[in-house]
Amino acid sequence: MSKPVRVTVWNEFRHEKDSSHAASQIYPDGMHAPIAAWLRQQGMDVATATLDEPEHGLTQELLDKTDVLIWWGHLAHGEVCDEIVDRVQLRVLSGMGLVVLHSGHHSKIFRRLMGTTGHLKWREADERERIWVVEPGHPIAAGIDRFIELDRVEMYGERFDIPAPDTLVFISWFEGGNVFRSGCCWNRGRGRIFYFRPGHESFPHFHNEQILRVISNAVNWAVADNPGFDDVANERESLEPIGAKD
Amino acid sequence: MSKPVRVTVWNEFRHEKDSSHAASQIYPDGMHAPIAAWLRQQGMDVATATLDEPEHGLTQELLDKTDVLIWWGHLAHGEVCDEIVDRVQLRVLSGMGLVVLHSGHHSKIFRRLMGTTGHLKWREADERERIWVVEPGHPIAAGIDRFIELDRVEMYGERFDIPAPDTLVFISWFEGGNVFRSGCCWNRGRGRIFYFRPGHESFPHFHNEQILRVISNAVNWAVADNPGFDDVANERESLEPIGAKD
Amino acid sequence: MSKPVRVTVWNEFRHEKDSSHAASQIYPDGMHAPIAAWLRQQGMDVATATLDEPEHGLTQELLDKTDVLIWWGHLAHGEVCDEIVDRVQLRVLSGMGLVVLHSGHHSKIFRRLMGTTGHLKWREADERERIWVVEPGHPIAAGIDRFIELDRVEMYGERFDIPAPDTLVFISWFEGGNVFRSGCCWNRGRGRIFYFRPGHESFPHFHNEQILRVISNAVNWAVADNPGFDDVANERESLEPIGAKD
Amino acid sequence: MSKPVRVTVWNEFRHEKDSSHAASQIYPDGMHAPIAAWLRQQGMDVATATLDEPEHGLTQELLDKTDVLIWWGHLAHGEVCDEIVDRVQLRVLSGMGLVVLHSGHHSKIFRRLMGTTGHLKWREADERERIWVVEPGHPIAAGIDRFIELDRVEMYGERFDIPAPDTLVFISWFEGGNVFRSGCCWNRGRGRIFYFRPGHESFPHFHNEQILRVISNAVNWAVADNPGFDDVANERESLEPIGAKD
Numbered sequence: 001m002s003k004p005v006r007v008t009v010w011n012e013f014r015h016e017k018d019s020s021h022a023a024s025q026i027y028p029d030g031m032h033a034p035i036a037a038w039l040r041q042q043g044m045d046v047a048t049a050t051l052d053e054p055e056h057g058l059t060q061e062l063l064d065k066t067d068v069l070i071w072w073g074h075l076a077h078g079e080v081c082d083e084i085v086d087r088v089q090l091r092v093l094s095g096m097g098l099v100v101l102h103s104g105h106h107s108k109i110f111r112r113l114m115g116t117t118g119h120l121k122w123r124e125a126d127e128r129e130r131i132w133v134v135e136p137g138h139p140i141a142a143g144i145d146r147f148i149e150l151d152r153v154e155m156y157g158e159r160f161d162i163p164a165p166d167t168l169v170f171i172s173w174f175e176g177g178n179v180f181r182s183g184c185c186w187n188r189g190r191g192r193i194f195y196f197r198p199g200h201e202s203f204p205h206f207h208n209e210q211i212l213r214v215i216s217n218a219v220n221w222a223v224a225d226n227p228g229f230d231d232v233a234n235e236r237e238s239l240e241p242i243g244a245k246d
Numbered sequence: 247m248s249k250p251v252r253v254t255v256w257n258e259f260r261h262e263k264d265s266s267h268a269a270s271q272i273y274p275d276g277m278h279a280p281i282a283a284w285l286r287q288q289g290m291d292v293a294t295a296t297l298d299e300p301e302h303g304l305t306q307e308l309l310d311k312t313d314v315l316i317w318w319g320h321l322a323h324g325e326v327c328d329e330i331v332d333r334v335q336l337r338v339l340s341g342m343g344l345v346v347l348h349s350g351h352h353s354k355i356f357r358r359l360m361g362t363t364g365h366l367k368w369r370e371a372d373e374r375e376r377i378w379v380v381e382p383g384h385p386i387a388a389g390i391d392r393f394i395e396l397d398r399v400e401m402y403g404e405r406f407d408i409p410a411p412d413t414l415v416f417i418s419w420f421e422g423g424n425v426f427r428s429g430c431c432w433n434r435g436r437g438r439i440f441y442f443r444p445g446h447e448s449f450p451h452f453h454n455e456q457i458l459r460v461i462s463n464a465v466n467w468a469v470a471d472n473p474g475f476d477d478v479a480n481e482r483e484s485l486e487p488i489g490a491k492d
Numbered sequence: 493m494s495k496p497v498r499v500t501v502w503n504e505f506r507h508e509k510d511s512s513h514a515a516s517q518i519y520p521d522g523m524h525a526p527i528a529a530w531l532r533q534q535g536m537d538v539a540t541a542t543l544d545e546p547e548h549g550l551t552q553e554l555l556d557k558t559d560v561l562i563w564w565g566h567l568a569h570g571e572v573c574d575e576i577v578d579r580v581q582l583r584v585l586s587g588m589g590l591v592v593l594h595s596g597h598h599s600k601i602f603r604r605l606m607g608t609t610g611h612l613k614w615r616e617a618d619e620r621e622r623i624w625v626v627e628p629g630h631p632i633a634a635g636i637d638r639f640i641e642l643d644r645v646e647m648y649g650e651r652f653d654i655p656a657p658d659t660l661v662f663i664s665w666f667e668g669g670n671v672f673r674s675g676c677c678w679n680r681g682r683g684r685i686f687y688f689r690p691g692h693e694s695f696p697h698f699h700n701e702q703i704l705r706v707i708s709n710a711v712n713w714a715v716a717d718n719p720g721f722d723d724v725a726n727e728r729e730s731l732e733p734i735g736a737k738d
Numbered sequence: 739m740s741k742p743v744r745v746t747v748w749n750e751f752r753h754e755k756d757s758s759h760a761a762s763q764i765y766p767d768g769m770h771a772p773i774a775a776w777l778r779q780q781g782m783d784v785a786t787a788t789l790d791e792p793e794h795g796l797t798q799e800l801l802d803k804t805d806v807l808i809w810w811g812h813l814a815h816g817e818v819c820d821e822i823v824d825r826v827q828l829r830v831l832s833g834m835g836l837v838v839l840h841s842g843h844h845s846k847i848f849r850r851l852m853g854t855t856g857h858l859k860w861r862e863a864d865e866r867e868r869i870w871v872v873e874p875g876h877p878i879a880a881g882i883d884r885f886i887e888l889d890r891v892e893m894y895g896e897r898f899d900i901p902a903p904d905t906l907v908f909i910s911w912f913e914g915g916n917v918f919r920s921g922c923c924w925n926r927g928r929g930r931i932f933y934f935r936p937g938h939e940s941f942p943h944f945h946n947e948q949i950l951r952v953i954s955n956a957v958n959w960a961v962a963d964n965p966g967f968d969d970v971a972n973e974r975e976s977l978e979p980i981g982a983k984d
Contacts, residue, residue, distance in 0.1 A: 093362060093407070095875060113361040115434050116339060121481040127488045130977065132671050134650045137833060137928030139963040146651075152491055155484075158626045158663065159638075161339070161435055161476045164412065166904075171650065171663060171671045175978070177485030179624050179663045179671055188361050189407055190875030225877040230407045235367040238401075239423025239868065240913070242373045245398055341629060376731065378917050380896045383587060383682030385717040392897075404872045404909065405884075412658075417896065417909060417917045421732070425870050425909045425917055436629030471631040485622065486667070585854060585899070605853040607926050608831060613973040619980045644983055647976075653831070653927055653968045658902065669977030680853050681899055722899045727859040730893075731915025734865045737890055 004045040007219055008066040009036045010058065012073040013050040015201040023201040031072055031199070031206055038212040039219065051076055056084050063087060068097035068222045070215070073107045074201065080108050089113060093189025094229040097222025099215065102199035105160070110195070113188050114162055120180070121157035127175035129153040131182055131198070135169045140183065140194065140217045148210045154200040156180045162195070172197060183214070190227055194218040250291040251469055254312040255282045256304065258319040259296040261447040269447040277318055277445070277452055284458040285465065297322055302330050309333060314343035314468045316461070319353045320447060326354050335359060339435025340475040343468025345461065348445035351406075356441070359434050360408055366426070367403035373421035375399040377428055377444070381415045386429065386440065386463045394456045400446040402426045408441070418443060429460070436473055440464040496537040499711055500558040501528045502550065504565040505542040507693040515693040523564055523691070523698050530704040531711065543568055548576050555579060560589035560714045562707070565599045566693065572600050581605060585681030586721040589714025591707065594691035597652070602687070605680050606654055612672070613649035619667035621645040623674055623690070627661045632675065632686065632709045640702045646692040648672045654687070664689060675706070682719055686710040742783040745957055746804040747774045748796065750811040751788040753939040761939040769810055769937070769944050776950040777957065789814055794822050801825060806835035806960045808953070809842045812939060818846050827851060831927030832967040835960025837953065840937035843898075848933070851926050852900055858918070859895035865913035867891040869920055869936070873907045878921065878932065878955045886948045892938040894918045900933070910935060921952070928965055932956040 011032035015023035027033065032048045039046045047066070049057025051073070063069070069088065073080070085108045092098050092113060100110045105118040131148040133141045157178030163186065170183030182197035196214060198205045205211050257278035261269035273279065278294045285292045293312070295303025297319070309315070315334065319326070331354045338344050338359060346356045351364040377394040379387045403424030409432065416429030428443035442460060444451045451457050503524035507515035519525065524540045531538045539558070541549025543565070555561070561580065565572070577600045584590050584605060592602045597610040623640040625633045649670030655678065662675030674689035688706060690697045697703050749770035753761035765771065774784045785804070787795025789811070801807070807826065811818070823846045830836050830851060838848045843856040869886040871879045895916030901924065908921030920935035934952060936943045943949050 089361075115335075115359040115361045117435070117476070119476055123481050123484060125484055125488050126491055127484065128978075130669055130671075132650050134652070134673065135656075135925075136651055136966065136968065137925065137962060137964050142964050155481075157481060158624050159476045159628055160626070163409065163432070163434060164627075164659065166410065167656065168660070171673075173665060173669060173671045175484075175486060175488050177622055177665060178481070179622075179665045181626065181663075186409070187873075187875065188409060189363070192875075224875060226875050226880050228874065230363070230365055230405045230874065235369050235401075235403060235424070238369060238371055238373065238421075240421065240866075242371050242421050245372055374732075376915055376917075378896050380898070380919065381679075381902075382720065382722065382897055383679070383684075383716060383718050388718050404870050405874055406872070410873075410905065413902065414906070417919075419911060419915060419917045423868055423911060425868075425911045427872065427909075433627075433629070438629075470629060472629050472634050474628065476628065486620075581853075607827075607851040607853045609927070609968070611968055615973050615976060617976055617980050618983055619976065647973075649973060651968045655901065655924070655926060656904065667976075667978065667980050670973070678901070680901060681855070722855070722857055722897045725859050727861050727893075727895060727916070730861060730863055730865065730913075732913060734863050734913050737864055 004043055005219060005223055006045045006065055006067045007039050007070065008047045008049055008062060009039070009070045010049045010072065012076050013052065014076055015074065021201070026204045027206070031201065034206045035070060035212070035215060039216055042216045044219065051079060056080060058084050058088060060087060063091045063096065066096055067224070068099060068219045070099045070101065070219070071104045071107060071109060072101045072199065074103040077107050082108070085109050085112055092191035092193065095190040095224030095227030097191060097219065097224065098193045099218045099222060100193065100195045102197060105195065113193060116163060117161045120160040121178065123155040123176060125155065125176055126152045127155055130173040131170050132173060133169070134171055135167060138167060138169045139221045140169050140214060142217050143213050144210060150198060150205060150208070152203060153198065156182070156197055189230060190224055192222040192224070194222060250289055251465060252291045252311055252313045253285050253316065253465055254293045254295055254308060255285070255316045256295045256318065258322050259298065260322055261320065267447070272450045273452070277447065280452045281316065281458070281461060285462055288462045290465065297325060302326060304330050304334060306333060309337045309342065312342055313470070314345060314465045316345045316347065316465070317350045317353060317355060318347045318445065320349040323353050328354070331355050331358055338437035338439065341436040341470030341473030343437060343465065343470065344439045345464045345468060346439065346441045348443060351441065359439060362409060363407045366406045367424065369401040369422060371401065371422055372398045373401055376419040377416050378419060379415070380417050381413060384413060384415045385467045386415050386460060388463050389459050390456060396444060396451060396454070398449055399444065402428070402443055435476065436470055438468040438470070440468060496535055497711060497715055498537045498557055498559045499531050499562065500539045500541055500554060501531070501562045502541045502564065504568050505544065506568055507566065513693070518696045519698070523693065526698045527562060527704070527707060531708055534708045536711065543571060548572060550576050550580060552579060555583045555588065558588055559716070560591060560711045562591045562593065562711070563596045563599060563601060564593045564691065566595040569599050574600070577601050577604055584683035584685065587682040587716030587719030589683060589711065589716065590685045591710045591714060592685065592687045594689060597687065605685060608655060609653045612652040613670065615647040615668060617647065617668055618644045619647055622665040623662050624665060625661070626663055627659060630659060630661045631713045632661050632706060634709050635705050636702060642690060642697060642700070644695055645690065648674070648689055681722065682716055684714040684716070686714060742781055743957060743961055744783045744803055744805045745777050745808065746785045746787055746800060747777070747808045748787045748810065750814050751790065752814055753812065764942045765944070769939065772944045773808065773950070773953060777954055780954045782957065789817060794818060796822050796826060798825060801829045801834065804834055805962070806837060806957045808837045808839065808957070809845060809847060810839045810937065811845045812841040815845050820846070823847050823850055830929035830931065833928040833962030833965030835929060835957065835962065836931045837956045837960060838931065838933045840935060843933065851931060854901060855899045858898045859916065861893040861914060863893065863914055864890045865893055868911040869908050870911060871907070872909055873905060876905060876907045877959045878907050878952060880955050881951050882948060888936060888943060888946070890941055891936065894920070894935055927968065928962055930960040930962070932960060
């Protein structure tokens with residue numbers, strides 16, 4: 001029997017504590033709560049961590065036993081310490097998976113790993129989104145029909161400033177006339193990274209079973225096959241004889 | 247008549263000032279000198295800049311009129327100011343091309359744009375290298391036969407910790423038994439990046455016409471077709487009517 | 493002064509000869525006529541060829557002096573001789589560019605080069621399309637703003653059965669709720685291939701200057717830098733000495 | 739408990755029946771025999787099929803219950819019926835994995851799925867090969883150290899005429915001075931394809947446990963997550979209302 005996947009769900013957890021914000025009604029225990037509950041139902045071993053904990057809850061000890069980290073942040077990206085970003089980046093390069101949700105496109109860790117700004121267009125107009133599957137054979141699309149439909153969303157639109165994904169799994173259609181690369185995979189070092197667009201703090205998308213299904217699929221996909229850090233290694237001895245030069 | 251390409255050749259320029267170092271003999275005016283001379287011969291408009299100048303010679307003004315920046319650094323990567331790295335990164339995302347040479351694989355700007363460590367294996371054993379063309383149709387390989395042969399080189403070997411190149415143009419064979427992805431293209435934002443392996447400070451490879459040919463090919467390839475910065479742009483007005491929701 | 497690009501515009505040319513079909517009104521001289529006229533205005537050296545000519549107009553002689561071939565076909569894909577498909581494929585692998593338009597997604601030559609079925613969803617409902625630029629730095633997007641809008645189109649929707657493009661330049665939004673990867677680049681051998689979605693026979697899209705602009709951009713992009721055929725070449729002599737084995 | 743992977747090992751099986759050929763000594767029961775035996779040891783459900791059986795042993799019934807097909811062919815590629823190639827291609831696009839070994843680079847099925855010639859350089863000179871891992875995090879590299887060393891091989895060298903791999907896992911170094919992309923992954927339709935270089939008929943590489951390890955890793959990687967055929971489906975009804983046009 002294989003060991004359960006160890007996931008850590010990281011959440012900024014600010015909107016939800018503001019009683020005047022819709023998020024406090026939709027996610028009274030934080031957005032990480034329904035995500036964590038869903039992943040536990042799938043048999044995963046789940047921890048949570050939030051911005052205002054010491055070290056943002058992301059101690060080296062916790063990261064070392066995390067197979068996949070989920071990241072949601074929005075208004076306080078700048079408050080995440082660079083030292084913690086360094087630590088998370090090295091763990092990803094060593095094989096820890098990373099699933100970045102929605103407004104996490106502007107997080108320090110996502111920009112660090114991408115090398116780009118993560119900029120995009122956006123609009124809050126309660127519009128419909130249809131998330132089309134373009135790679136139906138990909139494991140992250142397992143159990144999803146031709147598309148997922150969400151009735152009211154914040155729009156994210158192209159141009160999305162990212163490196164071209166290694167695999168593009170989903171493209172979103174928006175009622176207001178835009179499109180977006182909404183499910184993107186990259187490899188960095190030995191780590192796998194997935195960006196998934198839905199998840200605005202003012203909508204209950206993390207209670208939507210199809211959205212949760214994609215997240216658990218992404219976690220399973222992101223578990224490293226062969227973790228390890230590719231260190232500098234001066235290979236002083238040659239593998240073959242080297243001839244004398246004149 | 248099209249305007250000449252504007253190139254800036256950046257060099258750390260430390261080894262060459264050390265009279266006890268072979269570099270001081272091979273490149274008395276700095277490694278940037280023969281590269282700049284070659285590019286001028288190709289009709290390009292060439293500037294140079296070095297680490298110990300104010301702002302490392304990379305003022306905003308100079309970068310704004312640079313189409314392609316060439317980067318060579320080795321022992322003083324850590325002395326490059328983060329503010330200058332930020333500045334160069336934004337220019338690349340806005341369309342400035344970047345050609346990173348040899349030990350530049352560990353430069354701040356390359357690691358910033360890649361999101362990875364840039365680690366690799368290396369060995370100094372005066373061995374032969376054969377740089378094979380794997381994409382003979384690529385513009386960077388123009389004028390190069392099946393391979394370029396260098397008699398004495400420092401070895402760089404896999405695992406090279408980079409994102410998989412958007413296009414892999416060259417693979418190196420080494421006498422001592424290693425291989426290396428030695429010519430790699432990436433797009434980031436509107437900028438084009440090329441990494442090229444040869445160019446150790448103790449060997450005259452920047453006097454080798456085939457190596458110089460690859461560098462000028464890379465400069466021509468890296469010039470942006472449509473420069474510009476993809477800024478955050480809240481698209482408040484929808485392009486299509488958005489229906490009322492219940 | 494560089495020599496003008498030599499383009500051949502290939503058209504099935506059947507709909508337009510049927511006086512009961514809208515195409516006969518919109519394109520009385522065939523769809524190839526306005527495309528050829530536009531390309532001539534850009535200074536290109538343009539030939540045309542059609543299905544019902546001997547060898548479909550695609551003699552070896554013509555192909556040998558064609559830098560880029562444009563392909564439009566629809567109802568008679570099956571009538572294209574396999575020998576001509578072989579001939580075109582070899583020319584593409586040798587460096588001839590290929591621009592496949594609209595219903596050409598089901599042509600023998602496109603399926604041959606892709607290795608997939610080219611299947612997609614479609615609908616004729618006079619709906620609006622908005623073709624979004626996702627790679628604004630790509631030469632094929634030069635001179636195009638954020639998107640191209642077409643008022644009435646036939647819809648093409650995902651899942652589009654193609655190999656993931658080497659570069660995805662455009663994504664289409666459709667009024668009826670679908671999305672499509674509508675501008676896709678691939679390299680095969682030394683040849684460059686671009687698929688572009690618009691161009692239904694019942695609409696005047698080949699009279700639309702933005703659509704024509706994309707086509708001429710694609711032709712310029714598809715011209716080979718280093719044409720030539722990568723033949724089997726038994727390299728009998730080794731480049732390095734091979735040691736005796738025990 | 740998950741069901742065992744169903745593999746079919748296809749072999750041309752001609753060299754081995756020629757008693758004057760080394761293959762008849764090294765592989766008296768055919769090259770497919772040790773591969774099949776190894777895969778059975780890994781708990782897989784293994785069938786074999788060979789060229790001279792009716793339908794080359796590849797009945798629709800067998801293919802329909804094959805998760806991954808392994809292909810070895812060399813001197814009789816031209817004897818494989820086009821109808822069987824069609825059948826295998828459709829199964830791959832529907833999700834059947836395909837692992838192509840060594841001289842299978844020139845097989846009809848590989849060329850069909852790639853769209854290119856599969857041409858390469860080669861030399862028989864009993865030289866050493868070192869197969870370097872360039873993506874140590876990839877599942878196909880599981881259990882393999884930095885490289886696999888083979889003492890005597892036939893050389894395959896670049897330029898290898900293939901579409902750039904979706905993932906490049908291995909690069910080979912050869913004693914005689916060449917390099918080769920020797921472990922390449924592609925997706926086509928819902929199917930996964932892996933090309934692996936070793937396996938000449940005159941050497942016992944299919945008795946080498948590291949080579950066999952890569953083959954079983956590749957089989958496990960190539961099993962479809964979501965099999966199914968992406969058929970033409972006219973989506974006559976729109977998902978959103980389409981406005982009247984003037």
